[in-house]
Amino acid sequence: MNKFSTLAKLSAAALLSTCVSMANAGERISDFSLVDAKGRFFQLSRHANKEAIVVFAQDGSRDVRKAAKDIAELTAQFEGQPVEFVMLDSTGNADKAALRKAAEKAGIELRILIDDTQLIAEELGLTRALEVAILDPKAKEIVYRGALNDRFAEGKKARRASEHYVADALNAIIADQDISTPSFASNGNAIDFSAKSSQIAEVSYANDVAPILEQRCVTCHQEGGIAPFAMSSHQMVQGWSPMIRETLITKRMPPGQIDVEYSNQFHGVNHITVEETQKLVHWIDSGAKNDSATDPLAEIKISPVKWGHGEPDMIVNIPPQTIPATGTIEYRNLVLPLDLPEDKWVKAVEFVAGDTTVLHHIIAWAQAPDNGNGRGNAFGILNQGIGLGAYAPGNSINTYPEGAGFPLPQGSGLILQMHYTSSGKETVDASEIGIHFWDEEPERTILGGSAADLEIAIAPFEANHEMVASKKFRKDSYLTMVGPHMHYRGEDANFKLVYPDGSEEEILNVPNYQFNWQKTYDFKEPKFLPAGTEMVFRATFDNSEMNPYNPDPSAEISWGEQTWQEMMFGFFRYVEADEGE
Ligand code: HEC
Numbered sequence: 001m002n003k004f005s006t007l008a009k010l011s012a013a014a015l016l017s018t019c020v021s022m023a024n025a026g027e028r029i030s031d032f033s034l035v036d037a038k039g040r041f042f043q044l045s046r047h048a049n050k051e052a053i054v055v056f057a058q059d060g061s062r063d064v065r066k067a068a069k070d071i072a073e074l075t076a077q078f079e080g081q082p083v084e085f086v087m088l089d090s091t092g093n094a095d096k097a098a099l100r101k102a103a104e105k106a107g108i109e110l111r112i113l114i115d116d117t118q119l120i121a122e123e124l125g126l127t128r129a130l131e132v133a134i135l136d137p138k139a140k141e142i143v144y145r146g147a148l149n150d151r152f153a154e155g156k157k158a159r160r161a162s163e164h165y166v167a168d169a170l171n172a173i174i175a176d177q178d179i180s181t182p183s184f185a186s187n188g189n190a191i192d193f194s195a196k197s198s199q200i201a202e203v204s205y206a207n208d209v210a211p212i213l214e215q216r217c218v219t220c221h222q223e224g225g226i227a228p229f230a231m232s233s234h235q236m237v238q239g240w241s242p243m244i245r246e247t248l249i250t251k252r253m254p255p256g257q258i259d260v261e262y263s264n265q266f267h268g269v270n271h272i273t274v275e276e277t278q279k280l281v282h283w284i285d286s287g288a289k290n291d292s293a294t295d296p297l298a299e300i301k302i303s304p305v306k307w308g309h310g311e312p313d314m315i316v317n318i319p320p321q322t323i324p325a326t327g328t329i330e331y332r333n334l335v336l337p338l339d340l341p342e343d344k345w346v347k348a349v350e351f352v353a354g355d356t357t358v359l360h361h362i363i364a365w366a367q368a369p370d371n372g373n374g375r376g377n378a379f380g381i382l383n384q385g386i387g388l389g390a391y392a393p394g395n396s397i398n399t400y401p402e403g404a405g406f407p408l409p410q411g412s413g414l415i416l417q418m419h420y421t422s423s424g425k426e427t428v429d430a431s432e433i434g435i436h437f438w439d440e441e442p443e444r445t446i447l448g449g450s451a452a453d454l455e456i457a458i459a460p461f462e463a464n465h466e467m468v469a470s471k472k473f474r475k476d477s478y479l480t481m482v483g484p485h486m487h488y489r490g491e492d493a494n495f496k497l498v499y500p501d502g503s504e505e506e507i508l509n510v511p512n513y514q515f516n517w518q519k520t521y522d523f524k525e526p527k528f529l530p531a532g533t534e535m536v537f538r539a540t541f542d543n544s545e546m547n548p549y550n551p552d553p554s555a556e557i558s559w560g561e562q563t564w565q566e567m568m569f570g571f572f573r574y575v576e577a578d579e580g581e
Pocket of ligand 1: 213216217218219220221226227228240243244245247248253254255270272393394516
């Protein structure tokens with residue numbers, strides 16, 4: 001936990017009025033993650049190979065534009081050094097496109113991190129535009145905080161900078177010396193924290209915290225749930241509160257978060273709002289107390305529902321799989337007959353995992369009658385090889401939109417790809433699949449495909465390997481689902497549409513791709529794609545030692561099924577629009 005509460009830090013920063021010397025102050029901060037103006041992810045701990053991270057507070061005011069040249073000079077001076085420069089937009093109302101435009105106009109080339117909750121400015125004690133915090137990303141400490149130079153320092157009025165505080169501090173850091181640079185408060189605009197401060201005062205466990213946890217976390221964090229602890233009482237939550245704070249500030253929980261801009265476009269996206277995050281973190285920072293006589297979390301009656309999508313029309317019991325305690329487990333491919341009495345149309349597919357400690361994913365395909373026999377692809381897989389649905393933690397229900405179904409002719413079966421990871425204990429997984437059928441043949445067949453590139457070649461230690469794949473839609477269609485798939489080196493991904501008139505639209509951005517949370521994203525409103533629209537799937541891979549999931553940064557990576565090899569698939573589902581539509 002922090003040595004300094006954020007409140008204490010804020011007041012300390014406010015006291016930093018004129019000249020306070022901070023020789024290697026070393027205030028502890030927590031790891032944090034933010035999305036930048038280009039939709040890319042920044043996590044402090046993933047930059048621990050740098051000696052210093054220099055953070056400039058920015059608020060879009062004239063102060064920042066005025067400093068653009070000084071900042072450019074500073075970054076040029078440290079070119080090639082293990083120092084990284086970023087801007088922090090803590091206005092709490094940043095718009096990515098507007099930020100990018102303003103930065104371009106002002107000639108600012110730094111990454112602009114969007115501190116939407118303003119919690120990072122608080123954490124770093126930044127209160128004014130252009131104030132600078134120098135962070136030691138390895139020790140997770142603030143080693144210097146103050147004005148950039150004497151043009152932007154309170155009480156100084158230099159026309160041209162002659163005292164370069166931040167540069168001096170950085171030189172000391174690089175030379176491994178104590179920082180003896182004096183620290184001046186920035187003379188920039190005060191950042192408006194009004195929205196936030198009003199929430200610091202009165203966050204109530206019973207009225208605020210418990211309902212947020214119930215809505216955002218308890219589905220998994222309950223007795224028998226897939227998460228490692230149950231948020232079943234105030235005491236439990238208080239005990240876990242330092243960890244809860246860390247997972248919120250690094251955007252690790254709720255899991256599988258996508259760029260906020262897209263959270264409401266899809267069904268079932270795990271999400272937490274800015275205000276909810278502020279409330280939880282402020283409540284934790286002020287001691288995580290319960291101020292009332294009741295404990296709403298302890299009173300929640302959880303009646304576990306086995307089938308979240310309702311009782312299925314057909315339940316398929318997957319033959320129990322014995323999973324050894326250790327070792328790599330090759331994918332298991334099972335073929336199961338379905339004994340359908342007649343041709344059917346699937347409406348939804350749900351998976352109930354047997355043992356979540358070992359089950360990694362299941363992909364279900366439909367196998368054509370008589371093992372293909374001229375139908376389906378080479379393996380007899382129907383419907384262009386797209387699965388009926390998939391299970392991964394947090395992704396167990398697959399639905400198709402109104403009027404669209406997946407055909408399962410009489411005599412067809414299921415082909416299952418089962419992926420397990422060993423857990424240190426031998427166990428048996430008995431998972432189930434529930435299938436819902438349409439009563440009548442739907443108007444449209446759900447189709448699928450992918451924008452993929454199988455030619456993967458990622459060099460050892462390569463940190464930022466970008467790949468792009470695309471797919472053109474030949475007929476007017478409605479896009480119903482997209483889902484990125486990569487393995488442990490996968491870092492981020494997005495989907496973009498390029499329309500026949502040349503205009504472009506990003507439709508999903510996953511800034512922090514997590515192999516462990518294989519989500520597919522079902523659109524609430526299927527998206528119309530005029531014939532000729534191209535889907536562009538872009539993905540970045542991080543094969544460096546800074547990727548905490550990387551099993552071996554020294555390996556050269558090519559395409560392969562196993563998790564230490566890579567894949568690059570932008571999956572999608574769609575239906576063709578009717579003639580004349
Ligand atoms: C979709 C299911 C799901 C939801 C929703 C969810 N969690 Fe989790 N949580 C997990 C799982 C699974 C783990 C185990 C670690 C992992 O797999 O990342 C976990 C782990 C954690 C941990 C322990 C982290 C660690 O390193 O051991 C904390 C703290 C936590 N979650 C907090 C939260 C909070 C706070 C929320 C709500 C804002 C939340 N979770 C929502 C599934 C979930």
